[in-house]
Structure formats: structure tokens, C-alpha cells
Amino acid sequence: MYSILIVEDEINISKLIKINLEKYYDIEVAYDGETAIEMVSERRPSLMILDIMLPKMNGYDVLRTIRNLNIDVPVIMLTAKSQDVDKILGLELGADDYITKPFNPRELTARVKALIRRIYEFNGNKSIQSNGILSYGDIKMDLDNNTVTINGKDINLTKREFELLKVLMLNKDRVVTREELIDSVWGDKYDGDTKTLDVHIKRLREKIEINTKSPNYVKTQWGIGYYIGGSRSEH
Template sequence: MDNLSIYVVEDDESIRTMVVYALNGSGYVARGFSDSRAFFQAVDEKAPDLVLLDIMLPGEDGLSILKRLRSTPKTARIPAIMLTAKSTEMDKVRGLDMGADDYVAKPFGILELLSRIRAVARRTVESGRQTAEEGNGIFEYQNIRVDEASHIVTVDGAEVMLTRKEFKLLCDLMRNQGRVLTRDQIMEQVWGFDYGGATRTVDIHINTLRKKLGDDGTMIQTVRGVGYKIGK
């Protein structure tokens, strides 16, 4: 996981400098930005492998930045870790709902931050590379076709653009056709950790995925009181 490029958006210069220094010293290629304008200018030139976003920023805040990232095909699958002084359950859930991969509450230690980055990178960047190298993972159910290696989803032959979380969620459902996945299982498989307070996050992503799949979104069935499945 060395040489991964990481962009750090943090308005506190002392924290930004410390984090960038620690990341560069740990084998990553890190750049720091104080606001969204400079960050998106850099993203337009070269998208990073992972982003650290402070929630409380002047002007456009971290959640708004995350929303823009997730709504753009070029950046929709970039892993994002939220850095925030807020640690309430609602703030955590909001970040996860909008597509964050993890969150670290301030004040945090550098060793903890590096550990979280490695965990997210293993679940996202490296696993994606491994899948592409293996060249496997094609799932089909009626009009829905998922090519896990190339990250392409088509419905009745037309490509559908999904965020990385939506794509992973659909892959897990397609891989387990006919089996019911509980919300806790989905949370563990898609987000990489079990966070009992975030079942709402799973429901929101399911609803968004259904909408993007159009009429075929009804293939994702709700099993009341248990979870979700595709197929009989």
C-alpha cells in the first residue's frame, strides 16, 4: 500500500502539516489543502487514491465536498475518511450515509490515523487491484450484469454509474443470489466494520441503488425484519 496518493483537506495548518508529514514519512504521497477550491483544482489534475476530509471547513464543509465526490463518476469510488471534532452518533451516521468509508474523531493520534488509513486501503484500493488482477467476478441476474473486475454494471445492456459503496453492495447481493443478507452482514462486508447504529445507512444505500437500477431495482427484495436479497 506504499505510494498511495492521499489528499488531506484540513483548514487547521498545524494539523494539516503534521498529518501530511506523517503520511509522507510512512510511504504515502500526501498533499494538503486548506479549502475545497484548492482541493478540487488538484483533483481535476490528478485524482488521489484516498481522501482525508475535515468536516468543519470554511466555506464548503467536508460533507458537501464528500457529496460532490460521490456524485461525479471520476471521483465516486475514491475512499474517504472524515476527520471531525464531532463524535456524536448522528454525525457518524450522516458521514456514512453520504458515502464515507470511516471517521476519526479529533483529537486523534497519528498511529490511530495510520491504522485507519491502512484498514480502509485494504478494503478498497488494494482489494480493487486484486480483483482486477484476478480478472474474475461476473454476476448476472435477469437484466442486471455486474463485472466486478472492470467495475461495470449494466442493466439491459445500458451501463449504470454507481458509487463504490453501491457497487460493492450490488456485488455482494449478486454473489449471494437467493440468500438473505442481514443489515449487519452488509455493514461488515461493504463498510468493513460492524456499527450497529448504522443500519439506516444500509437502507439508504439500498434505496439509492434501487433507483439507479430503474425498473430492475425491484429485483432487490426486502425481507422484513431480516435484510435484503436478490433472486429466489
């Protein structure tokens, strides 16, 4: 599971953010800039939500410091200021996005999800070859032509099955939670039936696995989600 570091000294705001994100991600909170730098350096979260007005060290200095340390954690700046100059400064220092207080928690959650997808699931994974091919074992996915082959044999997947396999391949060796799969493949169009994902995974396995009861590719982490690759714990 991806981890989020919330850096916000206002208790009520940090709690609000945490409540909205903790069902999707592991959450930690820092209440001042110096602690934030220590936590980022030691734990390397997947993403940081960073307030500008902080005790001990403001958000700009925190961002400048972690970038000088060559820490590439994605950052969403959070502030009560709305002037363009503040936004521009944050982006110039290396912020990836910017949201102004007061904010809609659903909007912040949507921005976090979008940034996570963009950084880790679609652009940031080094398993994509220069020719747009994803591979694992005997599976090859051609992302440019939307085709899948196993041992050179074409596999006919539906759009949903293809997208599920792509997300798992992009995150191989990492457990992808059910929530992450649903959000990446269905988004807001998901009908809320918890069995829908399981049915699609079942159909995908029927097409790519020799033995669906003992799969070689799409494996289950019970109570959490699915993964492709080595049998590793969620992180």
C-alpha cells in the same frame, strides 16, 4: 506510491497528519473545500482525509459533490464532532471511515493503511478472475487454494513468499514500495531488519525466475521497491 490528499484548514493538524503519512505516501494538502474538489478532480488521489469544518464549503458538501461527479476516491472523515448523527451522515454520503478529533496519529495512520490495503490490494484489483485466480505471464496464483504454478508446474512457496507474490500480482504494473510490502505481509510483526524483505524477495526469485540476475517477473525499482509487469515508474 499511493497519494493522499489531506483536506484540513488547521495548519498544525494538517502538518501532523502529513508528517505521519509522508514516509509511506505522496502527500498533498488543501485548506478549503473548493480547492479540495479541484484537486480531487484533477489529480485523483488514492485516498482523501477530509475535515468537516472547512472554509468556503464544508466537508459534507465536498463529499456530496465528488460523489455526484462519480469520483470514487476513498474518504476518511475527520472532525471535532462526535455525535452519531454526524458520523451517520458522513457514511451515508459515501465516506469509507470516520475518526474524531482529538485523534492518535498512529491510529489514523493505521486506518489509512487498512483502507488502502482493502481498496487497492485485496478487493479493488480487476486482475482477480471470478474463480479466484491471479495470473501474469506463465504464473497462476490460486487464492482459494493458496497454490502457485508456472507453466502448469507447482511452485512450493512459503507463506511469506506467497503473500509477497500476491501483493505484487495484485498491483502489477505499479511499483510497490518497500514500506507497503512490509506493512502488507508482516504488519506489526516486522523485526525492523531492512534485509529481511530483500532475503524473502531473493528466495522468491530463486523459485520463480529462470535467471535471478535478469528477472522476468519480480523486478526492482532501485531505492523504492519492487514490481511485476511493465517497466513503469512509481505512481
